[in-house]
Amino acid sequence: MTLAIRAQGLSKTYTGEGAPVTVFSGLSFDVPEGRLVAVMGPSGVGKSTLLHLVGGIDRPDSGRVEVLGSSLEDMTPRQRARFRNDNIGFVFQFHHLLPEFTAEENVAFPHRIAGVPEREARRKAEDLLARVGLSGRGDHGARALSGGEQQRVAIARALARDPRVLLADEPTGNLDAASAQGVFDLIREQHRERGMTTVVVTHNPDLAARCDRLFVMSREGIFPSSGLPERG
Amino acid sequence: MRFETFVALRYLATSRRRAHVALIATFSVAGLAVGVAALVVSLALLSGFQDRIRRQMMDRTAHLRVSPARGARLEEAPRVRKVLQALPGIRRVSPAIEGRAWASDATGSTGFPVHYRIAAEPPGGAGEARITGAMAARLHAGPGDEIRLVSSRTRLSPIGPVPVAAVVTVGEIRRGSALDKPGEIEVSEETARLLAQWPAGAGAYEALLQDPTAAETAAALVAGELGAAYRVETWRELNGPLAFALRLEKTVIFLTVGLVILVAALSIVANIALTVVEKKRDLGVFTSMGAAPVSLQRIYLTLGAAIGALGTGTGLLVGVGLSLALDRFRLVPLPSDVYLLSHVPFAVHPREVAVIAVFALAMALGAAILPARAAARLAPGEAIRLSR
Numbered sequence: 001m002t003l004a005i006r007a008q009g010l011s012k013t014y015t016g017e018g019a020p021v022t023v024f025s026g027l028s029f030d031v032p033e034g035r036l037v038a039v040m041g042p043s044g045v046g047k048s049t050l051l052h053l054v055g056g057i058d059r060p061d062s063g064r065v066e067v068l069g070s071s072l073e074d075m076t077p078r079q080r081a082r083f084r085n086d087n088i089g090f091v092f093q094f095h096h097l098l099p100e101f102t103a104e105e106n107v108a109f110p111h112r113i114a115g116v117p118e119r120e121a122r123r124k125a126e127d128l129l130a131r132v133g134l135s136g137r138g139d140h141g142a143r144a145l146s147g148g149e150q151q152r153v154a155i156a157r158a159l160a161r162d163p164r165v166l167l168a169d170e171p172t173g174n175l176d177a178a179s180a181q182g183v184f185d186l187i188r189e190q191h192r193e194r195g196m197t198t199v200v201v202t203h204n205p206d207l208a209a210r211c212d213r214l215f216v217m218s219r220e221g222i223f224p225s226s227g228l229p230e231r232g
Numbered sequence: 233m234r235f236e237t238f239v240a241l242r243y244l245a246t247s248r249r250r251a252h253v254a255l256i257a258t259f260s261v262a263g264l265a266v267g268v269a270a271l272v273v274s275l276a277l278l279s280g281f282q283d284r285i286r287r288q289m290m291d292r293t294a295h296l297r298v299s300p301a302r303g304a305r306l307e308e309a310p311r312v313r314k315v316l317q318a319l320p321g322i323r324r325v326s327p328a329i330e331g332r333a334w335a336s337d338a339t340g341s342t343g344f345p346v347h348y349r350i351a352a353e354p355p356g357g358a359g360e361a362r363i364t365g366a367m368a369a370r371l372h373a374g375p376g377d378e379i380r381l382v383s384s385r386t387r388l389s390p391i392g393p394v395p396v397a398a399v400v401t402v403g404e405i406r407r408g409s410a411l412d413k414p415g416e417i418e419v420s421e422e423t424a425r426l427l428a429q430w431p432a433g434a435g436a437y438e439a440l441l442q443d444p445t446a447a448e449t450a451a452a453l454v455a456g457e458l459g460a461a462y463r464v465e466t467w468r469e470l471n472g473p474l475a476f477a478l479r480l481e482k483t484v485i486f487l488t489v490g491l492v493i494l495v496a497a498l499s500i501v502a503n504i505a506l507t508v509v510e511k512k513r514d515l516g517v518f519t520s521m522g523a524a525p526v527s528l529q530r531i532y533l534t535l536g537a538a539i540g541a542l543g544t545g546t547g548l549l550v551g552v553g554l555s556l557a558l559d560r561f562r563l564v565p566l567p568s569d570v571y572l573l574s575h576v577p578f579a580v581h582p583r584e585v586a587v588i589a590v591f592a593l594a595m596a597l598g599a600a601i602l603p604a605r606a607a608a609r610l611a612p613g614e615a616i617r618l619s620r
Contacts, residue, residue, distance in 0.1 A: 058613030085522020112235040
């Protein structure tokens with residue numbers, strides 16, 4: 001069984017204005033390729049931090065992260081950025097769409113960062129918006145969309161480069177039940193269609209139950225839950 | 233359009249929606265525009281006056297002067313003359329003979345010491361002279377009046393040494409200029425040779441060129457031909473102290489008025505730093521999409537360059553337009569009974585405008601470097617985590 005994500009002995013401490021806060025220490029987390037994995041746990045245990053470390057947008061104080069067989073620690077910042085652009089998609093709880101740009105421009109960004117010509121990037125973004133059910137909404141500003149639509153645009157943006165790993169940090173946490181269901185269905189549909197490895201952090205046990213595997217995270221670490229049968 | 237440029241321009245275009253950023257952005261652009269316009273107008277004003285002085289230098293000074301490196305007399309005067317006459321674009325070659333004399337009007341009632349020399353441009357016929365307005369006033373002489381010049385040289389006569397004298401007619405009276413020396417009189421070669429008692433040869437040779445701006449090239453040619461035994465000087469070198477003073481004046485004005493641009497650049501630092509803080513979350517999101525730190529840095533450098541280009545462009549338009557209008561329509565008059573000019577001249581030199589543009593853009597870009605580096609160093613995970 002090939003591992004898409006292999007994190008070993010991760011430690012992370014935030015040093016801000018106050019006393020240093022250790023989020024976790026010696027944490028290990030493996031995800032086989034092609035699985036849809038849910039991570040649950042109380043607030044503050046470092047679920048988002050774990051996703052950031054796995055996605056390479058934050059650095060661990062110690063430990064190693066390998067994604068698709070490549071060690072993020074061995075890459076230069078530029079190589080890591082390129083790797084992220086090619087292989088990893090992020091979905092955030094608060095969608096984090098860029099308000100100065102239209103939905104289509106938001107979705108086209110990963111392509112434009114990769115150097116895809118503007119026209120082609122826009123065309124691909126338009127296609128992707130249509131596939132997440134937002135056909136004809138491309139020229140709407142991010143603020144002109146509903147919460148569910150905004151999260152769909154965020155998912156389309158995360159899928160823009162056809163990533164092999166999708167990291168979703170509470171993608172439904174800010175939505176009503178119906179929208180949350182729709183967004184989760186979309187993630188699951190895209191996961192199956194594209195054969196990605198998907199990690200979803202969620203507080204919703206019903207949605208977690210629909211994943212292939214559930215991990216529970218606490219102060220003690222992250223462990224596979226015995227409550228869910230392994231599927232796939 | 234590159235991704236970084238696209239983002240930077242959009243941030244600039246939408247800054248008006250964010251009142252505080254818009255205010256600072258407006259101040260940045262307006263400050264830079266005012267600084268650039270002030271610099272353009274100041275230098276155009278200086279250039280207006282300095283161009284006139286430079287033209288007078290070219291009119292009243294020999295464009296090339298060849299003198300012996302040692303001694304007061306040219307050893308090979310015919311060779312020097314020949315080399316000068318062979319120059320491309322040569323207009324006139326004449327010997328340089330000068331000396332002191334005592335000038336008085338025809339009646340001999342008014343007299344004072346003068347310095348005579350051969351005119352670069354002949355003042356008229358052999359017996360004519362060109363004098364300054366001040367000298368004309370002291371001698372009560374007008375065009376066509378005679379002046380008596382008594383040289384400091386003497387010649388032997390049966391009764392012993394007697395002073396050499398010559399009578400010249402006032403051919404031209406120069407209008408006053410910054411370059412006029414009150415006691416200088418320009419005479420023909422014949423009169424100068426007579427007064428100096430120098431029937432042949434010369435202390436130096438002077439030449440006028442069709443194009444005085446090519447004097448340096450011509451000087452290099454002459455120096456190459458004649459070798460180290462001769463000193464070859466151009467009109468710029470002959471007027472060295474004045475040319476230096478003019479350059480210094482322009483440099484000082486550039487630096488002092490340029491301070492306005494420096495102040496504007498500081499407000500660009502504030503503007504971009506504020507945008508970096510405000511768009512912290514965006515930086516994290518761009519990083520999550522695969523933007524490298526150098527790309528984030530480029531966004532803010534481009535923003536600085538865009539503010540710089542907007543401010544500089546506006547400033548150049550206003551500055552150049554104002555200068556041209558002030559000169560064309562003579563909007564700053566001068567009292568003609570006090571000054572020789574009827575209006576303040578303004579001259580826009582494209583090279584100076586280019587230097588101002590490059591300076592202003594460099595300052596704007598330089599102002600963006602610090603906040604842009606801060607943007608590149610930002611921890612993206614933290615930016616996203618803290619912006620919930």
